[in-house]
Amino acid sequence: MSGEDASGTHPRPAMTPADHAELALTLEVASTPKPGNVDRRRDHDDLRFEHFLAGAVGSRPGLKLAEGDAPIGDAFERAVHGMSQQGGGNTQFGCLLLLVPLVRGAATDRLSPDGLRDVTAATTVDDAAAFYRAFESVDVAVSDPPADASALDVRRGADAVPALRDRGLTLADVMGLSADRDGNAAEWTSGFERTFDAADRVLDDDGPVTDRLARLFVDLLADRPDTLVAVEHGAERAEEVRREAAAIDGLDDAEELAERFLDAGINPGTTADLVAATAFVALERGVPV
């Protein structure tokens, strides 16, 4: 996605990391079928495709902060606020939680597992406070915290900030507290290894990028239980969903599963977040669109 200006009057750079992140958000929702999620062919009742488009454009100022040298937490808080300025509610909170550090990694030549470990390790208590404040923009479905950590329940929003400061927890520390039950937090604590592995698979696949991402979605869903499904329907149902995804063969089969999950209110949102993160890495590495 770069080129020379025939007239020589304007430099014409390739897309920047913030551009790729915004495009990744739209490619994620355009990829179909992604069983249980809003996609190009399916809306939920009050959460429609266009809400995701507006969320992607709205998140851009935060993504630009991530591309610069603003604190990661501020970039995330700004991205979430901008994302939330549409009528569908929470469209891309989890996607942005993954994309903000990935954009920072790409902008600083550290788009690798080791590089992302550096990015997350550098987060601060202020970043954690901004992350908590971001929950005040939208309703996010999360699991209950451990009994000894209720002061740190993200649903407390800014009210939890004094407890964060008392304990000196950075954003990476906060992610570590829920990595065992939240797929996005697990990416934060593992150098985004699942995302990078998935990006390699997308680059090795062929056909339109949205078909590659749809195939990836089913593969990821078959690989591990979706943690949003576990929050909303319990661990047992999340494991059943994983098995249903593992049993299907090809995108045609996935169409049928998409109808079934939609009817049952099964929304594997964490897997969709991973698809957006993967799309970003794949775009940075040159997957054609």
Place this chain on the structure above:
Amino acid sequence: MSGEDASGTHPRPAMTPADHAELALTLEVASTPKPGNVDRRRDHDDLRFEHFLAGAVGSRPGLKLAEGDAPIGDAFERAVHGMSQQGGGNTQFGCLLLLVPLVRGAATDRLSPDGLRDVTAATTVDDAAAFYRAFESVDVAVSDPPADASALDVRRGADAVPALRDRGLTLADVMGLSADRDGNAAEWTSGFERTFDAADRVLDDDGPVTDRLARLFVDLLADRPDTLVAVEHGAERAEEVRREAAAIDGLDDAEELAERFLDAGINPGTTADLVAATAFVALERGVPV
């Protein structure tokens, strides 16, 4: 689309005109059915939905120039070049030709027919030269120029610039040369009256914005022959297409027409350009997403 930051640490502005223009480009292609066009439910063989998403993100640097004080022609040339950096070819040349002056109008408090007349009247010969250079980024379907104006054929790209300078033609003058046979040029020479009228209709309509835009598409297509269809299939076929659009009743009927036009290679692209321009004005005026 604005709000106050609960924490008070970040100003959180509404979307800017460039944001709304980018969102308008994605809402246009997301609106379905738009008979004959790529939309959320239909691709063409080599021109797919995701090419439009990448075109929208890619056009952003040019839209930002339009929001600032760069010459209109430079903003357009930059937007078209960025739009063209995807595998589908020309996705949104005509949309951008309408959006660039509309963004300038919105950014300078002149988003009205009189304001747009001011914007276009202020264009220069340099703007016209940049417009011609933009044709070097993509293949655009256009009609033949009048016999006495072959030196000004846009397909000559930068080679036509000496003739432009000899004749002292501004970009508004160039638009005036084809306003009788090009729907986008007609907007330029009329203060975008059709666009503003259409935006009023969208604001008065109800339901999801993408449904409003799909209804508008059919109404506009029924109202006047699409000038891209006229270029590609002749004036008689364009009038038939207009009559077919006028005969349908509601979006369900439009689905059937969409299949028929797709099979016949009928692509009412100028009408789609008007829908994108209308979406922009409607977003600036507060249509909910």
